Amino acid sequence: MRFPDTLTRLHALTKADNLGLGLVVLGLVLQAGSVAAALKLICVWLLLLLSGACVSQLIARNTRERESRP
Amino acid sequence: MMTFVNLLLAVLLLALAAWTTLARNMFAAVVGFIAYGALLALAWVQLSGIDIALTEAAIGSGLTGLLLLNAASRLHVNANAGGNTGRSRLRVPAALLSAAVSGALMLCVFALPETPPTLAPDVAANLASTEVRNPITAVLLAFRAMDTLLEAIVLLFALIGVWSLSSDPHWGGRPGLRQYSEPNGILAYTARVLPPIGIVVGAYIFWTGADYPGGKFQGATLLAAMWLLVLMAGLADAPPIRRTWLRVALVAGPLAFIAVGFLGLQTAGAFLAYPEGFVKPLIIAIELALLPSLTLVLGLLLLGAPLRGEEP
Amino acid sequence: MNAADLFGVVAALLVGIGLYGLIVNPQPLRKILSFNVIGNGVFLLFGAIAYRGAAFGLGSDPVPQALLITGLVVAFSATALAVALLLRLFEATGSDTLSSEPPAANPSAAGEQ
């Protein structure tokens, strides 16, 4: 196990989530037929960025609270 | 390439299904199920069922997953509660019989007729008369509109069942547990930022359903999810189920559907038929009427039985 | 092997996996999960059959696809009702097992006299 605890795993996950997806979207934008489609793809990416950030925040907070409890 | 993707999907699906059934930990099983639902949506894309993929992602994996996660956390079941003794000897016959059923089904898959029977030509031939371009919407709201009406009623029956499970003192009260979260926390922030976007997207999915994949169920699920997000963040509370506006809103959609059906009797000669030239507007009117009802019923099914009285 | 056959086989296997889980898992929530797996298997089989029926520029037979959407919604309603019932059972009795019988329904209890 390379990442022993929740926080480091989250750290690794966000890279895949944000950057990986961003690159995928970038690739798709180049293939998109129209500007509208490209914009939609970018919107999808932004939404995922937002939700990803929120969820990892929540998970991290939960973990911290759980660990601080005896 | 396509075959490779499909094979990978197949293997992953089976592995996750096995995980869901066999994992020792309840939470792990539910999380496995949600991932499995997302993969299933991909499988639907491969089977050129974009509409089903959307529904699967929204309802099959999303709402069902949320429902099960919530249940797992409320049951806080310990991981190995099932280690009871006497049943283990029945595991082998159970496995053998399940495998036999599976095998028989597989043989059936290969025994299906060489030239597959299909209704696609019939649908294609009659699509023009329904004035919508998405063939699935045509089936759902014209050719087999009865099933769609019944489906809305199924949801309501399930809701009656769920509500009937409240304890007597809480009858008529608010469903689900009161949620609290930090007013300035990230969850409350999300619940403020996301719903406007979600409502726009939900409305878009709903609107586009007449001509492209999408429709009322997928849209309603998104709207319900936004409502639940607001509730989860504690920004609002679920309404008590005795509220008249709530009950009227729940049944307004199906009643409107039935009313349009009887209108068809007058104008087009059959129950659930539409007069020529008004097909698309009527279909959209039905969907528009169903949308709020479905949003509410989906959200309320997730919230469960009333658990609290009238307290603020 | 084309996509329809492949997913048909997957569907058959999903039904088998779900059946096994439904039979042997003692916890009702796990049974509900397994029920969903069986349901998905049935739906996927229908989807595979629909895909075989692609014709006239439609990628797939739209009638089964529309029925599938109805089926998914029905399955969701069933899950919601089952979960609500389970939670209420847990709340009322503190246990979530299906096995214990009410004593009155046990015919052999009063049988020997």
Place this chain on the structure above:
Amino acid sequence: MPPVPEQAVTSAGGLLLVIAVLLPFVGVLIGIALRGVHARRVALCTLPLGLAIAIAIAVTVLQSGAQLTYLLGGWAPPLGVALRADMAAVVMLVVVAVVVCGIGIYACDDFNPARESPGPRASSTFWLLLLAVWGSLNLVFVSGDLFTLYVALELLTFAGVPLVCLDGRGDTLRAALRYLLFALLGSLLYLLGAVLLYGAYGTLDIALLRAASVPEPVTWAALALATTGLLAKTALFPLHIWLPPAHAGAPAAASAVLSALVIKGSWFLLIRLWFDALPGVVTFSAAQVLGALGAIAIVVGSVVALRQARLKLLVAYSTVAQIGYLFLMFPLAFDAGSNMLVHDAALTGGILQGISHATAKASMFMAAGLISAALGHDRIADLAGVARAMPITVLTFAVAGIALMGIVPSGAYLAKKLLLESAADSGQWWWTLVLQGGAAFTAGYVVLVLVNVLRRPGGAHPVIKRVPAVSEYAALALAVCSLLLALAALGPLPAHLISNPLAAGELLATLLVLLGGVLLAQGLSLHPLFAAAPAATMPASGLLRRSAGATGVMFARIDLLARGWTVACISLLVVALLFGGLLFFGARG
């Protein structure tokens, strides 16, 4: 009356079918919107309207002599969905409407939201669920499409499950969850069958399937799966996992709905599937096995019923037995010449059996509920003196019992006659034994209860609470309906079936059945029938009674084992594979 595939046009009056289905549903919707006290009012307004529509449909069909058809949205199958009502559907529509009305009147007082006792939750929900069950059943009877029927079955399940746990106690909740999970498994198997049929023939319409279906592996698999799923929902032994506990705790009106009505939905769908959709795919051996399962259900259900200490459980187990009776027509309707199931006297007898069971069993549950409400308990051994305190209710129980036993002029009598005649015609003498034995068993538990209620009370007046007279008369009316069904059926049926009940042969047969019943009750019941002190424990006297007792205990064990979740699911799969195998090899051999 076989459906005619060419009849793909809406017939005059077909709209009545749409209204029959939608009226109860609209009632539910309005009931939801108005909530509380109004749910009862809405239901009570809907009942007579629905009954009138059912009768209107019957009149239309009888006058035209052909089945009613309605094409929804004007779209003909296979693209659209058709509603059809043949004679069988019409009979079911009318009887269900009558029973629903009876239950409604009976429950009027029990589920009054203005009253304290069951509380506003149970009383308003009950009325919504009653309407929901009704609408779903009407849909099952008239729908001509296998997928719409799947939705109808699920509607029926969702309406039936909350009825089980209306009182919210842990036991009933557990029973409801078992019922729900098992029923869901059943509907999935049914859906799997329907999916395979679509894969093979590209249609789900019953009339089109009848024309298109041929005996081949996919069809056999589909039939086996769908049949098993429906058997699970009908609670045929050994798939009766949920039935007894569900009835043990449910309110009497809810039990009546569940036992008399809800199981008839999946049963009727099975008839549709075997007789109308795939009659040529069925094999002789498969039909025999279905009948054999019925016969086993009769024996096990009856013996366990005789061993019960509580009245409601006795009635519940008698339902297990009576369900078995409903499956005896399948082997008898098999026509060896054309190698298929045919619409003949056996089917008529089976449907008559179904409707007389619906009416009689509903009134029996109501009577049991009234006795239990009046006494505050339903222990069979402590029923002494009830006959004097509640004569109407005891009369109801007796009349319903006679109707179930099949004594002239009940509907069950006529049904038995028809089935016996087909057994003789087709040379399947073994079903004669089952039919007569089943009647004796029924006589057994009816006699058991009647002997106990007719006893002189040892101590004080047993009744602690008065029951409403209107409920008593509603139950009696249903019982009388069941008794007089034969007269109503005389019109379309040949007159020679009814013979003079006082003729020597008839009298002898009736007496033999009764005598057999008395012997069975004496041998198997927990307390000997004719003893001075019923409540006192009797020493096991005599070898015969001891061995009978041992048999009873053994059957109770078998029943308990069969109702375990794991065993029940395994039996389900075994039954599915058995049917698959029988269809496969039966067609080859």
